[in-house]
Amino acid sequence: MSRPVSSAQAAQNAVVELMRVSPIADDLATRFTQAGHRLYLVGGPVRDAMLGRMGNDLDFTTDARPEQIMKIVSGWADAIWDTGIAFGTVGATRQGTTCEITTFRADAYDRVSRNPEVQFGDSIEADLVRRDFTVNAMAIDLSTKRFIDPHDGMAALAERRLDTPATPQESFADDPLRMMRAARFVSQLGFTPAPRVVEALSSMSGEIARITPERIQTELSKLLCGTHPREGIALLVDSGLADHVLPELPAMRLEIDEHHQHKDVYEHSLVVLDQAIDLEDKDAEPDLVLRLAALLHDIGKPDTRRLIPGGGVSFHHHEVVGAKMVRKRLKALRYSKDITESVAKLVFLHLRFHGYGNGEWTDSAVRRYVTDAGEMLPRLHKLVRADCTTRNRRKANMLQRTYDGLEERIARIAAEEDLAKVRPDLDGNEIMRVLGLPPGPMVGKAWTFLKELRLDRGPLEYDDAVAALREWAAEQGLGMPSGDADEAGDADQVADAGGGEQAR
Structure with a gap:
């Protein structure tokens, strides 16, 4: 792709916008200048300002050492915390804005764990080269309003391209969590990873074993709650990362589903994920529980696959097996008990509706459906509707009308009997x-x-x-x-x- 024609002007516009929406940054820079130090806005806030989605969290880097930072922000900040001071980071809040200020870093990694041997640097250029991606390796010198972009992050941002300042191999060896972050940015920002990044992900995916489950879970959750989670999941699976963090997902890839309408169960699950997202309340936060359930609702199919004599395939009781597998995997990823049990319940119940037929259920069966789902009922409604992926328009419409009928019966019985308090x-x-x-x-x-x-x-x-x-x-x-x-x-x-x- 060609570089944007007016990237310099776009950068300047971003600086102007940044100063307009965040006078706190300007105010803080003045204090650093008066103390004889330089302060740079860096990383995500710079990227997000250019994307028009800047929030209330600001990241800064400076030549000042941690103890000097503490002195400068004392009396200015509404609150200060030093939990990251061993890594050169001081946190502060001012008028509702959270600021993290970190001394220039020039770390060395042991490449066994992901823990760096903390070394402070002396220049903004040395600091930027150690950052994860070029779109996060841009900075603004707040004293001069100069835009600093030694790794062409602006061009990468304009092209929605995800690349690394150093080689991807160096970057991922230093911190393998960056591989998960790459998939997360694909989901959140709609970026396309550079070919060399994809190659490094594929060849180094096993390095993710150095990362704790809690950190992996955080990135996976952010990925799933992004705007383009299907693309992020595809990168995890295609690169081999999913083999190490969510192996049940690629295991579904070769399993043909019983409808014979999709390449495999994995592709079917991605379609269900997309359709579940379409049913979410657009004014609410992304529903992590629903998205996990949509992605994993058929997780039990590989273990229950049976070939039927004469052709065809069955997956009897895959919802029961799937619920058990969900519990095991989500516990391994350190998800909370509430999230784990909620997703497992949805997976266990997602097939129940298919016994409804054309409305043959008794009122007793409807009551049990509602009672068994409990507070998961609104999510179960969405999951069941999303699980209809047939390309037969007549059949799809019939299934949706039938579920409309079930919901109407639930509403009628609930009004008569207060089903929420059976x-x-x-x-x-x-x-x-x-x-x-x-x-x-x-x-x-x-x-x-x-x-x-x-x-x-x-x-x-x-x-x-x-x-x-x-x-x-x-x-x-x-x-x-x-x-x-x-x-x-x-x-x-x-x-x-x-x-x-x-x-x-």
Whole structure:
């Protein structure tokens, strides 16, 4: 591609815009100048200003040493923290803007871990060459408003090209996390990696093993929540990085799905991811749980693939296997328990709708669908709709109309019965009174029986619920009280009885 015709003017325009939206940077630079030091805005904020998406986080670099930085910002900043001071970074906030100020770096890496031997540098040029990508290796000298771009970051930005200041091999050997960051920038910014970057990713993908799961998870989450996650995922898989961080994903590549409408399950999953994103609330933040579930909903297919005599393939119970695999992988990546269980639940339930047919479910089955999904129901609606990737327009429309019908039934039953709060018709105290039971495990079992009955038959009259409970108790071999027993304990006693928590 050719270089932009007016890159110098574009850079100057960015400087002007930067000063307009961030007078704090100018103010801070004055303090550094008065102290005899230079201050440069650097990295992401410079890139983002040129992209018209600047936020409230500013990164600076300076020739001042950390202790000198602390003196300069004292009395100016609303708050200061020094958790990164061993690496030359001082953090500060001013009027809602977060500033990170780092002394010029000229680090050496041991290339066994990703920990640098911290060495301070003496020039902005030496600092910029050690940065991850050329689009992040641009700076603005805030005292002179001079734009500094020794590695043609402006041209790379204009061309949406992702390249490294040094060779990619040097950059990734110093810090393998930069390989994950490359895929993240493809997703977030829509960049295309330079051929030499792709080559280095492919040849060095195993180096990612030096990075902790927590750091990998952070980059993966940012990638998935980007504007172009499909392209970022494709780079992970094509380069071989996914083999080390999410191996279940490339394992789906050769599995033909049962609809025979896609090259493989992997391609189908990318389409589902795209379609799930299209169903997100555009005014809300990207939904990481939904996107993970969309990407991984068929993760169990490779392990359940069976060839059918005479042609075809089946994946029986892949949702059950998939939910287990999701838990294992997300735990390994150090995702929170809440995220892990939410994604696993969606994967486990994503096929349930296909038993609905043309509306043959009873109201009881609809209640169970809603109750089993719980707070994941809105996401489950989106995942099920996104999972329709058939190219047969008539079939696709029919599936969407059928799901419309299911949602209408859910709304009707919910309005009648308050499905969000489905509980037995008798609480724990009443169960103990009717059966003459003390607090204990049998109270919890009775409560569970009544909840199942409630799901099957809907709300019951009190006398009907008592009769059903007595019949169940007789089947369990429980002796009936001779008369109405006094209430046996309060709700707190029930809670101590194992299973009594539900009764509250």
